[in-house]
Amino acid sequence: MVDELVRLDAQACARAILQGDITASDLVSACLAHIDEREGAVEAWQHLERDVVDRQLSVLDTMTTDTRGPLHGVPVGIKDIYDTFDMPTAYGSEIYAGNRPPWDAAAVARLRAAGAVILGKTVTTEFAYWKAGKTRNPHDTTRTPGGSSSGSAAAVADFMVPLAIGSQTVASTVRPASYCGVVGFKPSYGRISLTGVKSLASSLDTAGVFARTVSDAALIASIMAGRSDWTAAASSPDALTVRVARTPDWDEVTADAMTAFEMTVSLLRSAGADVSDTDAPGRFKPLSTVQNTILAFEAAREFSSEWLHHRARLSPEISELIEEGNAITPEQFEDAVTARRGASEAIEELFAGADVLLAPSTLGEAPLIEEGTGNPLMSRAWTLLGLPSISLPCGKGPAGMPLGLQIAARPGRDGELISDAKWIEARLA
Amino acid sequence: MVDELVRLDAQACARAILQGDITASDLVSACLAHIDEREGAVEAWQHLERDVVDRQLSVLDTMTTDTRGPLHGVPVGIKDIYDTFDMPTAYGSEIYAGNRPPWDAAAVARLRAAGAVILGKTVTTEFAYWKAGKTRNPHDTTRTPGGSSSGSAAAVADFMVPLAIGSQTVASTVRPASYCGVVGFKPSYGRISLTGVKSLASSLDTAGVFARTVSDAALIASIMAGRSDWTAAASSPDALTVRVARTPDWDEVTADAMTAFEMTVSLLRSAGADVSDTDAPGRFKPLSTVQNTILAFEAAREFSSEWLHHRARLSPEISELIEEGNAITPEQFEDAVTARRGASEAIEELFAGADVLLAPSTLGEAPLIEEGTGNPLMSRAWTLLGLPSISLPCGKGPAGMPLGLQIAARPGRDGELISDAKWIEARLA
Incomplete structure (x- = not known):
């Protein structure tokens, strides 16, 4: 029971x-x-x-x-x-x-x-x-x-x-x-x-x-x-257009995770999805670095109270982030904000008419505990741009651990992302 | 002492x-x-x-x-x-x-x-x-x-x-x-x-x-x-270009406040500022309404805990805002977000090459206590667009109460706004 x-x-x-x-x-x-x-x-x-x-x-x-x-x-x-x-x-x-x-x-x-x-x-x-x-x-x-x-x-x-x-x-x-x-x-x-x-x-x-x-x-x-528009049914298969827009970050993905990803893309293509696969436009390539600049600069400000009152009780990890943020100049931060805004304004270049983007969720399987919580690289740029994204379980790695498929849509298009993800989920089942 | x-x-x-x-x-x-x-x-x-x-x-x-x-x-x-x-x-x-x-x-x-x-x-x-x-x-x-x-x-x-x-x-x-x-x-x-x-x-x-x-x-x-770039000196007079971009909201400004504002603009012009004065482009005219839609929709969500646990202890004012927000559909909210994004992307149309925008800070003098805290209309659109803004004391109304001059710059240009406001402050002194 x-x-x-x-x-x-x-x-x-x-x-x-x-x-x-x-x-x-x-x-x-x-x-x-x-x-x-x-x-x-x-x-x-x-x-x-x-x-x-x-x-x-x-x-x-x-x-x-x-x-x-x-x-x-x-x-x-x-x-x-x-x-x-x-x-x-x-x-x-x-x-x-x-x-x-x-x-x-x-x-x-x-x-x-x-x-x-x-x-x-x-x-x-x-x-x-x-x-x-x-x-x-x-x-x-x-x-x-x-x-x-x-x-x-x-x-x-x-x-x-x-x-x-x-x-x-x-x-x-x-x-x-x-x-x-x-x-x-x-x-x-x-x-x-x-x-x-x-x-x-x-x-x-x-x-x-x-x-x-x-x-x-x-x-x-x-x-x-409080959204009534996020619970729509699955998309119809003939409606789904997908873009695989590669950045230099993709070079870090393990061979096994890339193989699993490519197999998924083939499967979706055979199931009727219209998949295009190219390099991301130039302005989208440095966004992982831009994301890290904004993260560190803002984190150094968010944790001002802990930094003032409890510094000795912060971990080396968060202390390093705060110190990194405090060393970023206002000009570097504003340049990062400008780069983000430029990419957001050009979001159609990235989607190129597709409904959703696809990428591996992570570089590979879950690392051993002693190696930390894993590398976040594959989500940095999409989080920076505020894209809605879904990770679906999708195959296993060499150690038998789960892998994930990451799907993203344009900001504000959460309902469409959900419908498309439901269709993809059904194909992967 | x-x-x-x-x-x-x-x-x-x-x-x-x-x-x-x-x-x-x-x-x-x-x-x-x-x-x-x-x-x-x-x-x-x-x-x-x-x-x-x-x-x-x-x-x-x-x-x-x-x-x-x-x-x-x-x-x-x-x-x-x-x-x-x-x-x-x-x-x-x-x-x-x-x-x-x-x-x-x-x-x-x-x-x-x-x-x-x-x-x-x-x-x-x-x-x-x-x-x-x-x-x-x-x-x-x-x-x-x-x-x-x-x-x-x-x-x-x-x-x-x-x-x-x-x-x-x-x-x-x-x-x-x-x-x-x-x-x-x-x-x-x-x-x-x-x-x-x-x-x-x-x-x-x-x-x-x-x-x-x-x-x-x-x-x-x-x-x-944490900004080292916000404490620059006053601008030099010959560098200052100013735009007065009127929206339909301006019709609500009292005659006395408009007279004081026009006198200030004349004074700045005589002091060497390059002032242009026109209607705001069309997409900027409905932004006060857009601001209110986003305010109500978001407020209804921010106060979810108080609404659930303490509803009877909320004032009629905030309760009405929450109810207004709960009645806004997701589509209306996303339309408002899209209107804001469109205006933000077209911000150069509003500034039209000028460094700063000028407007009256408020519709007029401070109302009597029993009339509430006053009308916020003159700041709605600029807050919506995230513009940095400064209010400077600027003349008196018919009851001898202070009036204000509102100055705004492009998002992220706080340092330039401060320099320009210092120059204007010196002219008003």
């Missing part, structure tokens, strides 16, 4: 509860029992408190069928950079251990209003940057789940919850989704409120979600964003 | 302390004595606590001359939407009365690191929106100081502090600066970190500052932003 329930996707869970086949409490108990069994190996959770969950269930139990939301009774994991009024929020840093925010992050409140059970807080790297937390990849616990949304990706991959939320400033949704073999969705920049979420670099920070299907990912993101 | 000290500008204060003519404690005591005398009439302060200020002074006293920052000992007022680790922060709402943040807002930490004395928290409207706080205009206490940065503008105008910080999502720096007869500076969108500042609408929210000279405003903003 536990095994059966925890493997349901979110919408199947919601339907089963709505129809009275199971109660929210049954589902939560199944998830908690599964977590009890697996948490020792995976360590996806920063905070889990049965009493707080039971209080939520009591409130949900008082609701009549017609006042229930679309996620009524569905457990969700929350990355521990999102504030929660009923659980501590520490942002992956010892500085804030035991911190009790006076509110929910806006996106968390939207999930509660939709009936979701906020099951617990998932492990994040320190301030959503490089310093890894305790979480291990459920497919091979000697390997990283990726970061920074490590616990959320691992929890969904390991069937601890059907849904979890994370964020992306560089590649923090796409990379862990790919390494853990689940669906990750990062909407267009600015569409989900980050009120009550700790900032790493404000012009790059974006909410992200994890699920085991595109449809589930779209549903939870649409609730967080 | 009190009168003399409190009338010094911030840089004169810093110099006097550095030279040993006065101590930081002398200056703070003078400010507090003046506040004691005037606060009953003006009510600019939400929180003032002598012990907390004394603790800051003790730390500053331990510093040697070569470790002191550029604002060493200078008192600053902080709008109560900025978190402070040593003072409560309530965001103008009873919901958060007594709230104790675990950090300083990033911009506040930068001020502390520069040696500023965080004197206290100034009154904000509820969540930096329309519902007025208790503050009155120091020039006539039957009139509004403007909002939402009401206490900060009034405190600087009334010589309670030489510097204060605020924010602007619609017109919340320019309008109160104009009504209170002080300098207000809202930098380009995204250049000062808003980490630890309560959000109203994230793609519009911008930090702002108040001072009694452009030079002081530029100095405090440059410290908050």
